[in-house]
Amino acid sequence: MTERTKVIEAIDLHKEFMVKIKGDGKVREIKSLKAVDGINLHVCKGETLGIVGESGCGKTTTAKLFLGLHNATMGSILLGDKDISHLKGKELKNFRKHAQMIFQDPYESLNPRFKIKNTIMEPLEIHGIGKDKAERYEMAKQMLSEAGLKPPEEYMDRYPHEMSGGQKQRVAIARALVLNPDFLIADEPVSMLDVSIRASILKLLRKMITEKDLAGIIISHDISLIRYISDRTAVMYLGKIVEQGSTEELIEKRYHPYTKALLEAAPNPDPEVKFTLENIKGEAPNPVDIPKGCRFHPRCPECMEICKMITPQEYDMGNGHKVMCHLYGDKNE
Numbered sequence: 023m024t025e026r027t028k029v030i031e032a033i034d035l036h037k038e039f040m041v042k043i044k045g046d047g048k049v050r051e052i053k054s055l056k057a058v059d060g061i062n063l064h065v066c067k068g069e070t071l072g073i074v075g076e077s078g079c080g081k082t083t084t085a086k087l088f089l090g091l092h093n094a095t096m097g098s099i100l101l102g103d104k105d106i107s108h109l110k111g112k113e114l115k116n117f118r119k120h121a122q123m124i125f126q127d128p129y130e131s132l133n134p135r136f137k138i139k140n141t142i143m144e145p146l147e148i149h150g151i152g153k154d155k156a157e158r159y160e161m162a163k164q165m166l167s168e169a170g171l172k173p174p175e176e177y178m179d180r181y182p183h184e185m186s187g188g189q190k191q192r193v194a195i196a197r198a199l200v201l202n203p204d205f206l207i208a209d210e211p212v213s214m215l216d217v218s219i220r221a222s223i224l225k226l227l228r229k230m231i232t233e234k235d236l237a238g239i240i241i242s243h244d245i246s247l248i249r250y251i252s253d254r255t256a257v258m259y260l261g262k263i264v265e266q267g268s269t270e271e272l273i274e275k276r277y278h279p280y281t282k283a284l285l286e287a288a289p290n291p292d293p294e295v296k297f298t299l300e301n302i303k304g305e306a307p308n309p310v311d312i313p314k315g316c317r318f319h320p321r322c323p324e325c326m327e328i329c330k331m332i333t334p335q336e337y338d339m340g341n342g343h344k345v346m347c348h349l350y351g352d353k354n355e
């Protein structure tokens with residue numbers, strides 16, 4: 023198999039917030055919240071990595087670290103061979119050309135006072151791309167067409183309120199890709215859309231990532247969606263990546279009890295079928311009070327005594343498939 027080129031890589035990445043714990047209207051305590059707790063991830067050119075986990079597991083914080091919207095507490099993020107985890111000022115502005123985001127809510131991500139053409143031309147103007155307005159107009163038109171809004175002239179002068187949710191998400195995708203970024207992050211990109219159009223938006227994202235040779239990161243709580251779109255999958259639980267590997271192998275082998283539970287909750291790979299977590303016992307613990315040992319142990323059906331005391335290390339199961347669980351402790355001995 024040919025080796026793919028890594029575009030972006032997180033190495034032992036940490037993000038810690040200090041949060042105020044209140045009681046009776048007063049601050050009673052200040053606690054540390056380790057939203058991202060030592061993760062290692064990478065994405066290659068033309069590849070889609072899905073990050074899946076329940077709400078509050080650190081997926082969105084991870085996305086913000088990759089985009090330079092948060093500074094890392096520890097560890098690094100390499101874009102090529104440059105560490106971008108603490109960029110500021112002009113360097114940060116230049117980096118933003120390389121990193122784009124699609125948000126969950128297309129209703130709020132577009133400026134309601136901007137015509138569609140201005141929405142897509144704005145990032146080009148900010149970064150000084152295109153020799154004049156006419157060239158930027160043509161670039162915006164071309165991008166809109168690639169995002170499936172054809173003929174583009176029909177949409178260029180519309181306002182967001184004159185478009186459907188799916189059309190607005192296509193505009194958001196066009197705006198993100200017009201800068202020709204190296205990587206694209208989509209955070210729950212279809213959760214606000216009607217189920218009937220989810221698959222078409224996911225197909226468009228997948229097509230754009232492959233054809234433009236981007237590194238794509240798709241974030242969702244829904245493993246059926248991640249399974250549908252991703253080449254590789256990382257399962258995140260309370261700030262740690264507990265299992266990662268090629269999506270096919272991860273689905274087939276599903277080593278970690280949390281991955282098994284997520285998949286049992288969502289046996290259908292169709293993104294139009296609603297996913298629920300009802301068959302996972304209990305709720306994820308509060309991230310300011312992470313359990314000792316394996317953080318999944320209070321909910322784990324396979325919990326052993328060692329799990330309550332010692333944090334499992336990551337075990338290499340072969341083919342880039344890694345799992346953080348004591349059940350596989352003999353694999354690397």
Ligand code: SF4
Nearest residue numbers: 316319322329347348
């Ligand atoms: Fe379950 Fe133990 Fe594995 Fe944690 S380390 S997932 S508690 S078996």
